Amino acid sequence: xxxVTQTPRYLIKTRGQQVTLSCSPISGHRSVSWYQQTPxxxxxxxxxxxxxxxxxxxxxxxxxxxxxxxxxxSEMNVSTLELGDSALYLCASSFRGLAGVSTDTQYxxxxxxxxxx
Amino acid sequence: xxTVTQSQPEMSVQEAETVTLSCTYDTxxxxxxxxxxxxxxxxxxxxVIRQEAYKQQNATENxxxxxxxxxxxxxxxxxxxxxxxDTAMYFCAFMKAAGNKLTFGGGTRVLVKP
Numbered sequence: 001x002x003x004v005t006q007t008p009r010y011l012i013k014t015r016g017q018q019v020t021l022s023c024s025p026i027s028g029h030r031s032v033s034w035y036q037q038t039p040x041x042x043x044x045x046x047x048x049x050x051x052x053x054x055x056x057x058x059x060x061x062x063x064x065x066x067x068x069x070x071x072x073x074s075e076m077n078v079s080t081l082e083l084g085d086s087a088l089y090l091c092a093s094s095f096r097g098l099a100g101v102s103t104d105t106q107y108x109x110x111x112x113x114x115x116x117x
Numbered sequence: 118x119x120t121v122t123q124s125q126p127e128m129s130v131q132e133a134e135t136v137t138l139s140c141t142y143d144t145x146x147x148x149x150x151x152x153x154x155x156x157x158x159x160x161x162x163x164x165v166i167r168q169e170a171y172k173q174q175n176a177t178e179n180x181x182x183x184x185x186x187x188x189x190x191x192x193x194x195x196x197x198x199x200x201x202x203d204t205a206m207y208f209c210a211f212m213k214a215a216g217n218k219l220t221f222g223g224g225t226r227v228l229v230k231p
Contacts, residue, residue, distance in 0.1 A: 031217055043208065043221040056218045090162060096217060105152070106212075106219060108162035 004109035018079040025093030032074035037088040086116045119144045123222035138194045140209030148214035151192045157205040199229045
């Protein structure tokens, strides 16, 4: 099985712009979670999508949003970029069974490195 | 809210030796999962090992094993016969059952020396 893929791998943007990151989960996985990794704050949970619905949300401002498509692919959008948004954005997929109960491990993609100038 | 603490920012070990990484967590949940992930310089986060809280038996995966002490809320990782490819950041993570949200510790950098 192919692993989790993320595109693009690297992005450079300027303050005030917006950006969209994409994540394709492992085939058969229906849950996609997003994490932000920075040297100062470490790894922080952004949100999770399952069956095209946001199921969990971390403590991030409304500038951070996401969506999930019917094929389970997910996109994350950050509007009005700030310097502090520079980070590695990781996406992870898991099966999350029929009842939506999570008993499965999250598998991570290679990440998108976002630099805001 | 859950918290995960890794008290060792950095550790070094000689090739073929054993190293143990510490992790403690705080939670009021009874059903949960614990993980160790490895992040090498390539930045790809790789699952090392997983432990279900309801299982008393410690998980093992080849050279990697854990010491899970539920009452003490401790979850240490032992790497045996260390190899150069084990050089990486190691993150301990907590997930409550049916939560699907990982809470990570700050990480421990492991350097395996030849």
